[in-house]
Amino acid sequence: MAGFFKASSASIASAVASDDDFADYSTPSVAPAAAAEPSFSPLSFASSTPAPASPWYAVWERHSLSEFKSEGWILLAMAVVVIAHIWGSKRNRAIATGFIATIAPVLSKEFSQVGFSKQAKESEDVDADKIVKANSNQDFVSYATGRNNVAFLNTTIKLQRRNNPVAWFIEAALGFFFEALATTSNDSVTMILCPFDGADPTTNGKTNSNSKYDNFVWAIVNKKHMRRWREERYDLSLTRTSDWESLPNWLAVMGESKEIGDTCLYNELKEIVKECGSFLEFLLVSDMPKEKPTKLSELTPRKRITLELTLPPSSVAPETVQRLVQAFIRLADHLAANAHFRPEVLRKVKATREDETRKLKKAIEEETKEERELKLAEKKKELRDAKLRSMSAAEQKKFLEKEREKERKDAMKKQSRKA
Known part of the structure; x- marks a missing residue:
C-alpha cells in the first residue's frame, strides 16, 4: 500500500514536470511582446482620455464650402437676374422720364394740365417724373389736356425689355434677321391727339364748331418702314403713296388727294420734318380705325392725329424734338382753320x-x-x-x-x- 502511494506521488510529480515543460514551450514570453507593441486591453481603453466633441454651432468643422458648389452657382445666377432687373427697370424709367422732360416745356406751354392730376400750374416748369406713369417696366404713359381744338393728348413710350436680359437678347436677335420684328426691338414713342370737334364719343357730346374739319386720311411716312405700316394700319391701306417735291427722299406722302396734302403740310411742319432724320416713323391724320373693322359701327369716323417716333438718339438736339412736337400739336389748329375742302375732293x-x-x-x-x-x-x-x-x-x-x-x-x- 505504501508502495502504491509512492508510485502515485512519483507519477504526479512527473506529470507536473511534463506540464511545466509544455507550458515553457507553448506560452510566449510576455515581456518582449509588451515592449514591442502597446497593449489594447479593455483596461487601457477605459483609462485613455476621449477627444473633446465640437460644439453644435461649429458647422465649419463638420462641412466645407466645396459641398455647396451647385447652390453657389444658383445663388449667383439669381443675383445676376435680380441686379439686371433692377438696373433695367431704373434705366427704362430714366429713359421715359428723360424724353418727357425734353418735351415738357412744349406741353406746359400748349396745355393747361400736364399729367394725370389736376393741379394749377404756377410756372411752365413741370416735374417730368410726376407726369409719367408706368404701366409696366417697359411701358410708360403721360397725359395732357386743356387746350383749344384738342380734347386730350396721350403719350405712350414703349421701351426695350432691359429688365429681362434674356427676352431682350431674343428680341434683338429676331429683329436682326426679320425686318418685321426690327422695330419691336427698338424704343418707340406714340403720341395720339384727339381733336375737339364733338364728333368723338370721348368728348362727351361737347361740340365746338370752330374746331371741326373734314374727314380724310393723310400721312407723312418714313419709306424704310412704309410697307409695314401699310400692312398693320387699316387707315393707311386706303391711301395712295407719292413723293413730295419739298420733302427729303426718305419721306413719302400717303393720302387720298393731292389737295389734302397741300393743305395739311403747312410751312412749320414742312421745315421741321426735314431736320428730323430717320427717327420720325410717321405723322398721320385719320378718321378711320387702325384695325380692320368687323362691324359697321367701327366705321364711324373718329378723328385722330398720331405721331410715331423711334426714340430720338442723344445726337439729336432737344430743340428739334420740341419743334416737331409743337408742330404736331398745332396741326390741330391748322386743320380746324383750313381743312375744309371742295365738294369734288370730298366726293372722292x-x-x-x-x-x-x-x-x-x-x-x-x-x-x-x-x-x-x-x-x-x-x-x-x-x-x-x-x-x-x-x-x-x-x-x-x-x-x-x-x-x-x-x-x-x-x-x-x-x-x-x-x-
Missing part, C-alpha cells in the same frame, strides 16, 4: 368710305349666310337621324339606298354641266 373721300362700307356689309352678309346654312344643315341632319331611328332595319336599308341613288344622280348632273 366719301366714295372710298362708301366702298369700304359695301365691302364690309357684303362680308357680314356672307358670314351670316354661312352661319344660316350651317344651322340649316345641322337641323336637317337631326331630323334625318330621328327619322332613321324610327324605322325598321329593312326600311333603313331602303332609305339609305334611295339617298345614295339621289347623290349619284346629282353628281352626274354636275359633271354634265361642267362638260
Whole structure:
C-alpha cells in the first residue's frame, strides 16, 4: 500500500514536470511582446482620455464650402437676374422720364394740365417724373389736356425689355434677321391727339364748331418702314403713296388727294420734318380705325392725329424734338382753320368710305349666310337621324339606298354641266 502511494506521488510529480515543460514551450514570453507593441486591453481603453466633441454651432468643422458648389452657382445666377432687373427697370424709367422732360416745356406751354392730376400750374416748369406713369417696366404713359381744338393728348413710350436680359437678347436677335420684328426691338414713342370737334364719343357730346374739319386720311411716312405700316394700319391701306417735291427722299406722302396734302403740310411742319432724320416713323391724320373693322359701327369716323417716333438718339438736339412736337400739336389748329375742302375732293373721300362700307356689309352678309346654312344643315341632319331611328332595319336599308341613288344622280348632273 505504501508502495502504491509512492508510485502515485512519483507519477504526479512527473506529470507536473511534463506540464511545466509544455507550458515553457507553448506560452510566449510576455515581456518582449509588451515592449514591442502597446497593449489594447479593455483596461487601457477605459483609462485613455476621449477627444473633446465640437460644439453644435461649429458647422465649419463638420462641412466645407466645396459641398455647396451647385447652390453657389444658383445663388449667383439669381443675383445676376435680380441686379439686371433692377438696373433695367431704373434705366427704362430714366429713359421715359428723360424724353418727357425734353418735351415738357412744349406741353406746359400748349396745355393747361400736364399729367394725370389736376393741379394749377404756377410756372411752365413741370416735374417730368410726376407726369409719367408706368404701366409696366417697359411701358410708360403721360397725359395732357386743356387746350383749344384738342380734347386730350396721350403719350405712350414703349421701351426695350432691359429688365429681362434674356427676352431682350431674343428680341434683338429676331429683329436682326426679320425686318418685321426690327422695330419691336427698338424704343418707340406714340403720341395720339384727339381733336375737339364733338364728333368723338370721348368728348362727351361737347361740340365746338370752330374746331371741326373734314374727314380724310393723310400721312407723312418714313419709306424704310412704309410697307409695314401699310400692312398693320387699316387707315393707311386706303391711301395712295407719292413723293413730295419739298420733302427729303426718305419721306413719302400717303393720302387720298393731292389737295389734302397741300393743305395739311403747312410751312412749320414742312421745315421741321426735314431736320428730323430717320427717327420720325410717321405723322398721320385719320378718321378711320387702325384695325380692320368687323362691324359697321367701327366705321364711324373718329378723328385722330398720331405721331410715331423711334426714340430720338442723344445726337439729336432737344430743340428739334420740341419743334416737331409743337408742330404736331398745332396741326390741330391748322386743320380746324383750313381743312375744309371742295365738294369734288370730298366726293372722292366719301366714295372710298362708301366702298369700304359695301365691302364690309357684303362680308357680314356672307358670314351670316354661312352661319344660316350651317344651322340649316345641322337641323336637317337631326331630323334625318330621328327619322332613321324610327324605322325598321329593312326600311333603313331602303332609305339609305334611295339617298345614295339621289347623290349619284346629282353628281352626274354636275359633271354634265361642267362638260
